[in-house]
Amino acid sequence: MLKDVPSSVLIVGSGVFGLSTAYNLAQRPEFKDTKVTVLDRLDFPAHDAASIDSSRIVRPDYPDAAYSKLAAQAQKLWRGDFGAEGRYSESGLAILLDDEDSKLGRAYMEGSLRNVSLKLGLKQGPRSEGGQVTVLDDEEAIKGVVKNMSGHIGKLGYVNWTSGWAHAENAMLHLRRLVEATNRVSFQRGEVAHLLFSPSPSSPTVSGVVLNDASELRANLTILATGAWTPRLLDLRGIASASGQILAYIDLTPSEQEKLGGNPCMLNESSGMFIIPPANNVLKVARHGYGYANPTTIPHPERPGTGETITVSLPRTKTDDPHLNIPAEGDRACRDFLKRCIPELGDRPWTHTRICWYTDTPSSDWLIDYHPTYSGLFVATGGSGHGYKFLPVIGERIAEVLMEETRDELSEELRRKWSWPKEKFRTEHVWTDDWRGGAKGMILDEELKKS
């Protein structure tokens, strides 16, 4: 069924989910008379958004065949114009395990290897013989593909030479230019205080947003693409939560850059720690973890003005506190990983660190759907730490759900995965059940106090 085309669409959030949706709508002939506005609380590129950073891994290595196929579709575009001028580098990605200690990590690795080999048909074997995927049975084999790292990197795993990484901020800037070139989208800066709810309880409707300065922006359709901040605007308890993730950066000399720059990305699925090959003399160490919750008591987002409050995890970033750095626990995790992989750089001080926020769902499936209660409201969020790589294709998939279209065999499967959950998670805060590193249950304030 093709949905009616709204006469005005307000997209809140200009990260991967929001900006890519704007681009797709702007290209659709049926939306030619629709007023499309993108609103963000910060000037573009919003420096604390999940979509803005020096790098993001781009891989089809998923145990889930649907994401694997979708990532392969995105990669076709990354390899073309979209990823040109250094926006995408096909460095390869080594997925490694230390030993038997992480069952989830092992299952993730084995499932990914199966999918890229069997479903995507990538050829296994040494790279020198045209292999696209090389299985690494021991440390020596790992050292053969991850060069000039004298430490202990991992015990086994595989490298997918068709994976790589994107310069996250530059690709977002590129997409923004593409959107601007359509001349179809207007951009506005402003922070949404709350949604504009209809006064009638019998037909609950959202007809736009109210900004912090109390002004209103009205639209027939409001799309919330506000990433980890979404629980401030909608009651998502038991559906999606913000989790803080650690990033740390060091500067390299040109010769260190030369030595390490040709390596694949390296993701350790026992600990969740990863290193992106350095670019512009900067090396990044990070963790794909359960992350920190930041419980915050806020006015109930769906009952503004009533005095009712709820407590949800929300991002805290350098916009809120310019001196905010990663807690000692996270610092130690990054430091230990750097030391064990590249001992000679182990004591190099961080140039900066950052807590970046995932929007976690129980299964790590995104949340892309109409709101089950409020007409006029659509939600596109729940990136769960793996949404970036889909930048070139996610907008058309979001628009597909929006218009209830079925384009290919993936459409229905994705719609099922991304639909509003019928059941809530077992606790109000979502600690994802998906594979991650680090401890589960850490609270940001408690960890910062230990620092």
Ligand SMILES: Cc1cc2nc3c(=O)[nH]c(=O)nc-3n(C[C@H](O)[C@H](O)[C@H](O)COP(=O)(O)OP(=O)(O)OC[C@H]3O[C@@H](n4cnc5c(N)ncnc54)[C@H](O)[C@@H]3O)c2cc1C
């Ligand atoms: C540390 C880290 C590493 C990651 N690594 C990878 C990776 O290697 N590969 C990969 O594929 N993915 C990765 N991801 C995931 C990926 O970056 C995210 O899934 C994706 O960027 C999420 O995009 P988004 O649009 O939902 O959120 P965001 O990019 O955060 O955008 C949300 C926007 O909404 C705006 N906003 C919020 N609240 C309001 C409001 N009230 N009013 C107005 N505007 C508002 C914000 O300013 C922001 O610009 C990583 C994420 C993190 C944090």
